[in-house]
Amino acid sequence: MPVKAIPKVSVARNGLGSYIVPCHKIRVNYCNWGGSSKGVREILKSGELNQLGLTKKSIFFEVVKRQGHPSVEFYYNNDSVKDIPVKNMEASDVLKKINQFSQASGAELFKWNHKVLSTNESVRGIWSPMHVAKNDRHKI
Template identity: 40%
Template sequence: MEQARRQGKADEIDTSMGKFVVQPAFGQSPRFSRAILVTDGSFECRQTANRILCAKQDTMTIRALKTVSTGRNGLGSFILQCKKLDFHYCDWAGSSKGMNGFIKSQLPKFAAANPQVEFTVSPRPSKHPIIVGHYINGREKAICVRNMEPIEILKKAELLRDANGEKLKRVNKPVNSINPSVRGVWSPYHGNGMAV
């Protein structure tokens, strides 16, 4: 069969799906070949570099994968992890003075600059002001902003907006990978052993 392909001649392949004629593709080297179905019209074949992909058209269906998609930021498009920010304040408490000033002066500009995030403002009488961030992984983060200036509250709101919602973890190793090591993990119980 290889010799027939190298010489540019047609060759027949008999498979369980039917009989195919393999011919060199027009203007290509003989290794790029196309399959032409001889006996039956219910098969579909595609030309590839070294293979002929065939599928029976009447039995092949397209099905969706039964998996949950995971966020892979950077592949395709960026997805902001923060979906909602709640601002809670008190009307008369002294610790909410900075939060009240932030809501009046800086929150409208901050909300206009971030249309992908939902903003809610609600009173919490007799409590300290807080900002709660809701994330697409289902977690929430809350920061108490009592006795802070509006500029400091803006920095905390930006911190919650830019966070990914996961717990803060201490990183002991500088390289973190989900893939196993190529060399494998060394073990004294495997291998040829050492002569002493």
């Protein structure tokens, strides 16, 4: 009887093969009249956002003019959206926020020393006292 391999689809892991940027879209919301959008308007007038868009070609930039305080929305590949308010920020601070969150993964923050994060199944399998045959359980 021939031995057949079990077909398994390979798991895509970022960094092996080709790198995919986690942030795929950035939406900049600003008001053309309000004073809290001054920093965002300076970025748009000076063309710094255009230069940033040329350096980050894999990210789609969208500029939306609307009423209210300015904000920058980041859309990630894991279907998460982060809305960062940039109210009353200088132009340099807004650019720092865009650079910071465009390089983030979009995942929730948690302590690495308390949780194990793995995409692979356990090598040893699941164990509990109920997974052992009744005859082999420890008796008191």
